[in-house]
Amino acid sequence: MPQNREGRADRDGVQASSAPFWSVIPAGGAGTRLWPLSRVAKPKFLLPLVGERSLLQETADRLSPLAPAEQTIVVCGAAHAAAIARQLPELPESNLVIEPMPKGSGPAIALATAIVGLHDPEAIVGSFASDHYVEDQDAFVRAARTAIAAAETDFLVTIGLTPTRPETGYGYIERTDDVLVRLETGTAFRAASFVEKPDLARAMQYLESGRYLWNASMFVWRARALLAELERLQPELYAGILRIAEAWGTEAQEAELARTWPTLPESTIDQGVMEQARAVAVVPAAMGWSDVGEWHGLGTLLRRDDHGNSLRGNAVQIGATNCVSWSGTDRLIALVGVDNIVVVDTQDALLVVDRDRSQDVRQLVRALQAAEQSKLL
């Protein structure tokens, strides 16, 4: 992205950041609720779930107008590094940060921010999940540009999704009426608080109020601002992250990572920093977002026939309605007279689930774990 160092709105009325922008993509988590398609070895972000490209590739595509590949960092586990390197051929090798072991989003995002911040404390860093879906790319870019401009104030900024249903599966961000930044691309409000997953009654209140946004883990901040809050709130994590970041790009990188990373406390960036941070803003946005969290949700993103069915691969139906079938084999899938179910066929496992019970696939995966059926995980 060409930088407009003057910090003024450009001719399109779009505020261009005066500091360089870096994208961070934490690529962790398997997405157990999409079993049997998502597996430990083939997590959700590596799969082409909605379109032809994987969710990770779509995330990188989405961020490409904001930051070039040279200013994109992907944080992942060792098991997925090769697949990610192949899926994102333009990503510089040194921009792939490989965690020795998972420690949660807190250390992952903090390290990426510190690596940027040690070279340019003024840089703006945005972190976006690797395995979410966004329908409206333009709306995403507008929201991101608004958040980048708001981050120039040294607030920690989130993009909060305007809820479209009383969802009980997500955390929410309550906004105030205090406008921090208002641009043609959107508005950043001071945030009131982060709130945990609500029950249904509360979720309906949130939906009606218009003041609660879904927390989709989209964060934008100045590197210096995040590191300052990390030092205040999680000094132990801060110290470790800083040691690793200082060694980054030197010959001590591997040794320092191997020595320090295992000692870091596990945490999420939400609970470890954002929920306790002093100056948080939120940019409300609607962009057709989905966390592609389970089969029902994924089903709503796929093209449907006249009977509400999304049949992918070699499939045939007689009198089926509102079904999703997902074939990972050459086998024919035949649906007869069934309604509202999801069928997922893979080489070694077959799932048949009621769409309204898609969340329970997680229970199934736990049962397989308990039964030590690790080949199927």
Place this chain on the structure above:
Amino acid sequence: MPQNREGRADRDGVQASSAPFWSVIPAGGAGTRLWPLSRVAKPKFLLPLVGERSLLQETADRLSPLAPAEQTIVVCGAAHAAAIARQLPELPESNLVIEPMPKGSGPAIALATAIVGLHDPEAIVGSFASDHYVEDQDAFVRAARTAIAAAETDFLVTIGLTPTRPETGYGYIERTDDVLVRLETGTAFRAASFVEKPDLARAMQYLESGRYLWNASMFVWRARALLAELERLQPELYAGILRIAEAWGTEAQEAELARTWPTLPESTIDQGVMEQARAVAVVPAAMGWSDVGEWHGLGTLLRRDDHGNSLRGNAVQIGATNCVSWSGTDRLIALVGVDNIVVVDTQDALLVVDRDRSQDVRQLVRALQAAEQSKLL
């Protein structure tokens, strides 16, 4: 079976026939409603659907107290002869009658009867489908012994199943109150008429009346009696069958079968003979019978867990109820939160069907036929 040539009731009060008894098992029909398990190459009767042995083997087992293997004839298509020969190792090779092409049950059962009748016109012949299930073996034998005794009167005798529900998928036999034969093993009534598959209102009347029995294609007659009716009702078929039967066991057998069989008119034994025969009797019986016609019906025969599920093979369920899963592979089948569905997994095709729509599997098979997906049939 040791024959009691005196024709009197033996010490158990069981009427023993004074003429030798022969079993005929027509083994035709694929059972398309049990797709994808039943296929053209692997029809229903070759499959171990309920127990460990195939329906054909269970049929032969069921008939073994009535006729030894030497007095059992199986009529089949060429494609299944080898499999049948292996499944029934005690069946003499000459007792396997191989049709050059399918012509319906009429020619098949008539030829077997004629082969027996040319050597012993007084012999009693019973024909029983190869792909039905009987729960109560003793009840079956009692009914068969009653029918055999009744056939000594030269009536054509059917065993009619006491209906247990207002079934619209079967034909019925209406009985009169005229008792032809009453034994301790059961009663043969003169039949009033054969009636076609009824609508639901009529089926409910049939159930209430107590005078209508399901036609399960269980027929018992003296060879001479059947052949006389065949000559009267279907003279062309009779003449052809007789020519083949006369050549049977001679060196002209193959040539005569190849020459005459293709010229025979297609017919069912029900419509071609029984429905128009002069003297028909019916033995009402209850024996836990099923034609194993579709997946729902098969599901009721399988052992269920506390949630009404019958899961066969490598399967796991979370919150599933009243489901049937049938695994023909090593793949894990996982059912989550679904109710009242059947899942059938094979190497090349997977079926998911609502149990109450099991009949519609036939539509699916027709659609595959229309699409010339012959590999899947």
